[in-house]
Amino acid sequence: MNPTLKKPRESVDLSELTQSTFPDEVLEKVLSLVQSHKDRNSASLVCKDWYNAERWTRTKLFIGNCYSVSPEIVARRFPKIKSVTLKGKPRFSDFNLVPENWGADIQAWLDVFAKVYPFLEELRLKRMAVSDESLEFLAKSFHGFKVLSLLSCDGFSTDGISSIAAHCKSLTELDIQENGMDDISGSWLSCFPDDFASLEVLNFASLNSEISIDALERLVSRCKSLRVLKVNKNVTLSQLQRLLVRAPQLIELGTGCFLPDLTSRQYAELESAFSNCKNLHTISGLWEATYRYLPVLYAACASLTFLNLSYATIRSGEFLKLLAHCPSLRRLWVFDTVKDEGLEAVGTSCPLLEELRVFPADPFEEDIVHGVTESGFVAVSAGCPKLQYVLYFCRQMTNAAVATIVRNCPDFTHFRLCIMNPGQPDYMTNEPMDEAFGAVVKTCKKLQRLSVSGLLTDLTFEYIGRYAKNLETLSVAFAGRSDWGMQCVLEGCSKLRKLEIRDCPFGNAALLSGLEKYESMRCLWMSACSVTMNGCRLLAQERPRLNVEVIKDENSDDSADKLYVYRSVAGPRRDAPPFVVTL
Amino acid sequence: MTTIYENNDLATELRLGLPGTTDESKTELSNNKRSSSDLNHHDQQDSSSTPKVQIVGWPPVRSYRKNIVIQTKNSNCDISQGMYVKVSMDGAPYLRKIDLRFYKSYQELLKALENMFKHPIGIYLEKEGNTTCGSNYVLTYEDKDGDWMLVGDVPLDMFINSCKRLRIMKGCEAKGLGCI
Numbered sequence: 001m002n003p004t005l006k007k008p009r010e011s012v013d014l015s016e017l018t019q020s021t022f023p024d025e026v027l028e029k030v031l032s033l034v035q036s037h038k039d040r041n042s043a044s045l046v047c048k049d050w051y052n053a054e055r056w057t058r059t060k061l062f063i064g065n066c067y068s069v070s071p072e073i074v075a076r077r078f079p080k081i082k083s084v085t086l087k088g089k090p091r092f093s094d095f096n097l098v099p100e101n102w103g104a105d106i107q108a109w110l111d112v113f114a115k116v117y118p119f120l121e122e123l124r125l126k127r128m129a130v131s132d133e134s135l136e137f138l139a140k141s142f143h144g145f146k147v148l149s150l151l152s153c154d155g156f157s158t159d160g161i162s163s164i165a166a167h168c169k170s171l172t173e174l175d176i177q178e179n180g181m182d183d184i185s186g187s188w189l190s191c192f193p194d195d196f197a198s199l200e201v202l203n204f205a206s207l208n209s210e211i212s213i214d215a216l217e218r219l220v221s222r223c224k225s226l227r228v229l230k231v232n233k234n235v236t237l238s239q240l241q242r243l244l245v246r247a248p249q250l251i252e253l254g255t256g257c258f259l260p261d262l263t264s265r266q267y268a269e270l271e272s273a274f275s276n277c278k279n280l281h282t283i284s285g286l287w288e289a290t291y292r293y294l295p296v297l298y299a300a301c302a303s304l305t306f307l308n309l310s311y312a313t314i315r316s317g318e319f320l321k322l323l324a325h326c327p328s329l330r331r332l333w334v335f336d337t338v339k340d341e342g343l344e345a346v347g348t349s350c351p352l353l354e355e356l357r358v359f360p361a362d363p364f365e366e367d368i369v370h371g372v373t374e375s376g377f378v379a380v381s382a383g384c385p386k387l388q389y390v391l392y393f394c395r396q397m398t399n400a401a402v403a404t405i406v407r408n409c410p411d412f413t414h415f416r417l418c419i420m421n422p423g424q425p426d427y428m429t430n431e432p433m434d435e436a437f438g439a440v441v442k443t444c445k446k447l448q449r450l451s452v453s454g455l456l457t458d459l460t461f462e463y464i465g466r467y468a469k470n471l472e473t474l475s476v477a478f479a480g481r482s483d484w485g486m487q488c489v490l491e492g493c494s495k496l497r498k499l500e501i502r503d504c505p506f507g508n509a510a511l512l513s514g515l516e517k518y519e520s521m522r523c524l525w526m527s528a529c530s531v532t533m534n535g536c537r538l539l540a541q542e543r544p545r546l547n548v549e550v551i552k553d554e555n556s557d558d559s560a561d562k563l564y565v566y567r568s569v570a571g572p573r574r575d576a577p578p579f580v581v582t583l
Numbered sequence: 584m585t586t587i588y589e590n591n592d593l594a595t596e597l598r599l600g601l602p603g604t605t606d607e608s609k610t611e612l613s614n615n616k617r618s619s620s621d622l623n624h625h626d627q628q629d630s631s632s633t634p635k636v637q638i639v640g641w642p643p644v645r646s647y648r649k650n651i652v653i654q655t656k657n658s659n660c661d662i663s664q665g666m667y668v669k670v671s672m673d674g675a676p677y678l679r680k681i682d683l684r685f686y687k688s689y690q691e692l693l694k695a696l697e698n699m700f701k702h703p704i705g706i707y708l709e710k711e712g713n714t715t716c717g718s719n720y721v722l723t724y725e726d727k728d729g730d731w732m733l734v735g736d737v738p739l740d741m742f743i744n745s746c747k748r749l750r751i752m753k754g755c756e757a758k759g760l761g762c763i
Binding site: 096206262263264265295311360364393418420422477502503 | 637638639641642646649687688689690734737739
């Protein structure tokens with residue numbers, strides 16, 4: 001810079017600067033391009049202008065805990081919402097730990113949305129209570145409604161789905177997955193009007209009742225943009241063939257039942273139908289696909305990235321052959337019936353694998369040792385260095401095996417290991433599994449989610465607190481020795497958002513050590529631990545912005561059987577059932 | 584389409600007892616006086632004498648997936664015994680035997696027989712009035728009623744259960760065979 005042309009110093013009016021250089025329209029335009037709700041949350045904290053620009057431009061709402069905010073508060077802040085994602089019950093409700101009628105009813109939300117967001121297009125619900133009346137209300141209140149996704153919800157029946165099919169003329173997605181619902185009949189499918197043709201996603205794989213295959217064929221024929229079709233197990237192979245020839249553009253397919261019922265000509269036709277599906281990336285379903293007819297899939301497997309065999313108790317023999325045709329696999333879900341041999345084949349055939357989930361076929365069978373062991377897991381890790389997400393159910397594990405696994409795959413972001421016998425030690429050394437999880441947290445710097453199991457002392461939690469600096473979700477069961485364990489986690493894991501604990505010897509001291517922490521977390525669940533009502537009351541007193549809820553047993557003693565703590569700007573729940581005590 | 588949800592772990596059935604209570608197993612495990620090796624041994628003894636009481640919600644398996652497994656188990660049949668039938672080929676001096684249960688599709692069966700007799704065989708297709716590969720030979724079988732049938736018309740399972748013997752027949756003779 002030329003010193004003779006130096007500008008005289010003047011005081012600068014900063015507000016003038018911001019007003020003249022950054023009009024609202026520009027700010028809104030820029031912010032409307034920001035999609036991630038986390039980024040938007042951050043942006044809204046910058047200053048008042050940004051807060052306002054952000055709230056006017058947000059169209060997608062993500063609420064991870066429906067009780068952390070109220071529909072009225074949401075409606076006041078965000079005027080232009082088109083898409084809502086809502087999650088309700090605590091995750092342990094999936095395992096029957098939360099009694100029925102706990103709450104998370106969608107109707108209160110729909111009432112407000114109907115008034116404030118008449119142009120609502122998308123609703124994705126997880127673990128919410130949804131009634132048929134609510135579904136009918138939804139179908140009739142939002143005329144441009146496009147996307148309905150229900151995962152792990154309960155309280156509705158196929159009648160509610162009929163309302164959606166009948167009234168949502170612009171529907172593009174209907175995704176019904178693993179809900180606690182009443183499957184009365186398959187007539188809902190026939191409720192789509194004859195001229196309805198906008199469907200892009202249809203998933204009714206978890207429904208059991210029979211639908212009209214003719215109605216489905218006609219629907220599939222009309223919906224030229226259909227890219228995801230997941231049928232239920234009542235659809236036979238010959239029926240599937242007729243659907244496939246009408247929808248060769250599918251990207252995701254969930255087959256029906258794979259029982260052998262084809263003549264040789266039908267087999268050839270099915271094989272040909274699959275080979276015409278050039279865009280298939282995901283295949284699931286495959287009920288009863290034990291050893292016959294899997295070869296019909298081979299032609300479609302070259303570009304497969306996600307193979308979901310978690311409905312098929314497939315054995316290692318045919319699994320090996322199928323895998324040989326799937327070199328591009330990135331995600332694989334499978335039952336442990338494939339055994340270690342099957343997993344060895346995964347290691348050799350699927351070098352691009354990023355996600356592996358191995359589910360137990362016989363979770364309650366104790367006497368016979370079967371399923372997968374540590375060597376299967378090690379074999380996969382040796383051949384699949386890109387592994388990031390694993391969910392692994394097994395009956396035996398060693399510290400050494402886990403250390404090897406994470407040495408092979410240091411990029412784990414999600415490590416969920418379930419040794420099915422609670423409190424089981426390293427079966428070779430008889431030591432606790434502390435060093436296994438120590439290795440995981442020391443090696444996997446990007447770890448976001450961890451589920452631990454086996455015999456664990458407080459040392460595991462010391463390791464977690466010291467090393468797992470990116471950990472956001474931790475699930476603990478039948479582990480630990482004293483309050484110290486839980487304290488280590490609460491103190492050390494700065495990014496922790498969700499902590500769920502069951503059957504551990506953590507008490508009030510541990511609970512209260514997290515006083516500073518819970519408002520920065522989504523929620524804490526503690527059941528069958530050593531926490532008392534007094535401890536919970538103290539927590540509630542010290543932190544009025546937390547909702548401290550105890551689900552009480554019929555016992556009148558002082559133990560807090562199930563504790564659920566979460567931050568909320570909406571205050572205590574107004575719809576809590578009698579067995580939920582808000583402190 | 585990327586779903587925002589992960590398909591999570593699964594669940595157990597409800598067992599008898601108050602919601603949220605666990606059973607004796609919990610008190611065993613939280614008894615820190617017992618060393619880990621004792622615990623293991625005790626469990627092993629238990630599993631042979633008394634059935635282990637199920638803990639609510641453990642292993643964390645959703646009831647939806649558990650029910651699938653039970654249904655699948657009931658309809659699975661392990662093929663343990665062989666099912667050998669005689670195979671004759673017109674013009675060949677010796678008969679052979681094959682295990683029908685070994686084959687997972689008609690294509691595999693055909694290939695095996697072609698290998699065995701070192702000669703291409705066709706499956707008769709009514710439409711063209713000819714065999715698939717233009718071969719002179721066609722595969723037929725004798726069913727339970729003693730009738731000679733063309734192979735390929737019925738689902739494989741049905742065929743396996745009704746086939747008593749196989750005959751690789753000369754094409755000119757096969758033309759006389761009608762289907763229903």
